[in-house]
Amino acid sequence: MTTAATTTRPSSYNDLCAAMHELGTLGSISALVGWDQETYMPPKGTEARSDQSALLAKLMHERATDPKLGEMISVCESDPDLQDPTNAEFANVREMRIDYDKATKLPGDLVSALAKAQSKAQDVWKSARKNNDFKSFVPALTEVMSLTRRKGECLGIPEGGELYDALLNEYEPNATAAQIESIFTPLRGKLSAFIQEVADNGDAPDVSFVHREIPTEKQHGFGMKVIKAFGFDTDRGRLDTTTHPFCSGFAPGDTRLTTRYALTNFPDAIGSTMHECGHGLYEQGLPKETGDFGTPLTQAISLGIHESQSRMWENMVGRSRAFWSWALPIAKEMFSPTMDDVALDPMVRAMNTCTPSFIRVESDEATYNLHVMLRFELERAMISGNLDIKDLPEAWNTKFKDMLGLDVPDDARGCLQDVHWSFGLVGYFPTYTLGNLYAAQMWETINDTITDLDEQMAKGQFGELLAWTRAHIHVHGRRYSAGEIIERATGRALDPEPLMRHLESRVRPAYGL
C-alpha cells in the first residue's frame, strides 16, 4: 500500500527532520509533564508545574514559528528530489508547511488574549454550572467566541467554505461543515426515530447487576488483561488512574493510558479502559519508532480518526457478544463471587442500552450521537452569527426536545454541561461522532475481510483485527487525509448507513426487537 521512500534523502530533508525531531522531543517532554500533573504530582506542585508547562509551550512556539524552519521547508519544497507527490517525503513536507503556516498565522496578541479569556471563562463556567446560572456565563462565553471567530479568520476560511470550517480543521483537517451536515442530517432523523421505537416497543435490559461493588484493584486487573489481549504493548506503555481518563502517546516506545474506576459500575471503568486503549493502539501503531519522530507522518491524522480507534475497541469490540463470551468468564473468575450468577445474555444486553438522558458523557452508544449533533448545530450557528449567545439555552432546549424527546430541566443539565466552549473548542464536538461513523464503516469492511472475527474475539484473539487497523490506518500517520484513509480502507466515501446498521444490530437484540 505504501509507496517506497526515496532511496537517498536530500540533506535539506534530513535537516528539516532533525528540526522536527527536536520540536517533537519538546512536545514529548511537555506531554510527560502534563501526564504527571494528572497522575502523580503532589497537590502543591501546581504552581511550579504551570511554570514548567508555560516554558515548554514558549520553547515549542518559538521553534514552530521560527523563520529558519519556514526557510528549511521552502528549500525542501523546491528541492528537485522531493517533487514526487507519491513519495512519503513529499507528504511529510506538505504537512509541515500546513503546520508552519497555521502556527505563524495567529498573531501573538490573539494567542495571549484567547489564553486569558479561556482561563477566565473556565472559572466562570464552573460556578455558572454549579449555580445553574447561564446569564453569568454570557459575557465570558461571548468574549471567547468572539476571539475564536477572530482565530478562524486568521487561520483563513478554506475555499468555498465557511468560517466554522477554519476552526473545525484544527481538529479534522479537510473536513467541512457542509459535508458533516450532509451526513449528520439523515443520521439524525433515523436515529431519533429508532430511539423512539426502542422507547415505545423495546423491553429494557436489566442493568442492576452491573452496579455490584467490585474492588478497584480487581477492576484494574481485569482491564490490564483486556488491553493486553487487545495488543496494547505494556513494554511500550502503561495504564494509570486519573479523574478524567486520557491517552498520551508521548514518544517512541512510550504511550500512557489512564482510566478511572467506580466501585459500583465496572462497565464504566472497562469501557473507559478499552476506549483509551483504542487511542493507545493507534499511538503505538503510528510509525514513531521506525519513521522520523516529530514529523507529520509519525502523527495522528485527525481527532475523528483517533476517535474511530477508541470507539471501535470500546464499542464495536467491547459491547459485542463475541467479546463478552471471552471476557465474561474471566471477569466472573476475577470478581468471584460477585458476578458468579451473571450469564452472557444479560451481560451483553446490559452493555447495549439505549435511553435518552441529559448528560452527554453519561449517555449510551446510540443516543450519544444526538448529543453531538445538537452541539454541532449550535456551535456552527454561534460562529456564523445566526445564534446569539444569550439565546443558547432556549435553542438548546428546543433542539433537545426535538432530538431526544426530553424537556431539559435546567441549564446545568443543558447547555452548561460541557467545558469545551469555554476553552474555545469549536469544531471539536463533531469529531466524536465522526469517530463513530469512521469506526462503523471500517467495522463493516473488517468483518467482510476477517470473516471469522467473531469466532476470534470469542477466543480472546484480537491480533488480526489490530493488524488490519495497523495496515490501513495507523501506519499512514498524516500521509493521507482522513477522507482518503477511509476511502482507501473501505473503498468508499464516508456515509451514515454503517453506523445506523451497527447501532440497530446491537440495540434491537438487547431490547428484544
Added chain:
Amino acid sequence: MTTAATTTRPSSYNDLCAAMHELGTLGSISALVGWDQETYMPPKGTEARSDQSALLAKLMHERATDPKLGEMISVCESDPDLQDPTNAEFANVREMRIDYDKATKLPGDLVSALAKAQSKAQDVWKSARKNNDFKSFVPALTEVMSLTRRKGECLGIPEGGELYDALLNEYEPNATAAQIESIFTPLRGKLSAFIQEVADNGDAPDVSFVHREIPTEKQHGFGMKVIKAFGFDTDRGRLDTTTHPFCSGFAPGDTRLTTRYALTNFPDAIGSTMHECGHGLYEQGLPKETGDFGTPLTQAISLGIHESQSRMWENMVGRSRAFWSWALPIAKEMFSPTMDDVALDPMVRAMNTCTPSFIRVESDEATYNLHVMLRFELERAMISGNLDIKDLPEAWNTKFKDMLGLDVPDDARGCLQDVHWSFGLVGYFPTYTLGNLYAAQMWETINDTITDLDEQMAKGQFGELLAWTRAHIHVHGRRYSAGEIIERATGRALDPEPLMRHLESRVRPAYGL
C-alpha cells in the same frame, strides 16, 4: 539570624532572578524526566527518554553559559544597591558568579569527551565487576581519570590547594583535601581501634528477627507513617519505589522520595526511607516557595550538608532507642503477628550493629566511614598521580586489611564495587562521611538545645527537631558556606569527636560494652 533583604530590589537583580527562574524551571523539568525514568517509564521508552534528557541538558547548558547571563551578573556586581555583603542579594549574586564561571570554564570538547568516556566506562565497569576482571577496566578508567584531571585543571586549583580540591569543590564548595585529611586521619585511627575492640570484646546482637518476611505494602505503610511524623509534607511531595532510592527536590511544592523494599529485611527499607526523607526535608525546607526559585539561595549548599540531613534522620534519629520506643509498637501492630514477640531492647541493638564487611552500601553506621576514607585516600592519590590505575587493586586490598582487618577476596568485592569512578565522580565519596560528621556535630548542639528531645521522639514528636534544622540549615540555601553553616549552627569548626562519641554511644550498649 537572617539579615533583612534589601527593601527595593534593583531591576538588574530582578532581571537576573527571572533568567535564573527559567534555568531553574528547565532544571525542574529535567529532574521530573529523570524521576519518571526511574519510577514509571515503560522499558521501551529508554531511547526517547535519552533524547529528552539530552535536549534539556543542551538547553540548560546554553542558558547557564549564555554571555548575556554573564553580563547580567556583571551589572549586578557593580550595582551600587547590591554592595552590602550582609544582604541576601549580595550572596545570591556571588554564588551565581561562581556557577557561571564554572559552567563557562569547561570547554565543550572536554564535556562531550567526558560524557562519552563515562558512558563507555560504565558499560565496561558493569561487565568487569560481573567477571571480577579489573584489568579489562583499566583503559576505560584511565581515560575517565585523565579527562577528570583535565576537568579539574579547567576548573582551576583553588589558592594554596591541590588538583583534587577543584574536583571536590564540585560537590563540597570551599572544602580542601588537606582539611578533610586533618579530620579523617584521627577519626580513622580511633574508629579502627574501636571496631577492633567491639569485635574482640563485644557481645554481638541477635539480628535474626529483622529478616522475617513482611509484605511490601505493610512496609510502605509503616514508612509513610514515619516520614509524615518526621514532618515530610505529602501535599508537597511523595514516596515511590525504585531499585536505587533517591530524593529529587524538583521544584517549589514538589519533592519526590523513592525507596526500596526487601521482603525479608524491613530495617533496610525503613532506613532507606528515613534517609531519603532527611534529604526531602532539606529540600522542602529550602526557601524555594518564598524565595526566588532557581537562584542559589534556594539551593542546597553542598552534598555534605545534604547528606548530614539524610544521615541525621536515618541514623541519629532512626537508630535511637527513643525513636524505636515510639516506632516499634506501631511496627508491631502494622506487621502483626510477625513482630509480636520483639521487645525494644533487642530491636535497638539490632539497629546498631558494627561488623566489618566488604561492601560499602551494605555496611553499618560505624564501619561505613572507613569505607569512605579508603576511597578518599585512593582517589586523591589517583588524581595527584601517586597511584597508577593498574595498581589500584593492590592499594585497595592493603588499605582495607589495615583499616577493616579483612582480606578482600576479589576485586568485585573490592575496588570494583562502586560505579562512582567510572562516572568520573572524584571528590564525591568524602561528602558521605562529611555528612556524618556534620550531623553528629549538629546532633550534640541540638541535644544541648532541645534537652528533652529523647522524650519528644519517644512520643513521635519531631517538630522541634525539624524546626531547628529549618532555622539553622535549610533556610540559608547557599547563603553561607558549609563550614560557615556548621560554625553558625554549632558554635565551632568541624571536628571528628562528635561522630566518634555518637558511634560509641550507640554501639557500646548494643554490644554490652
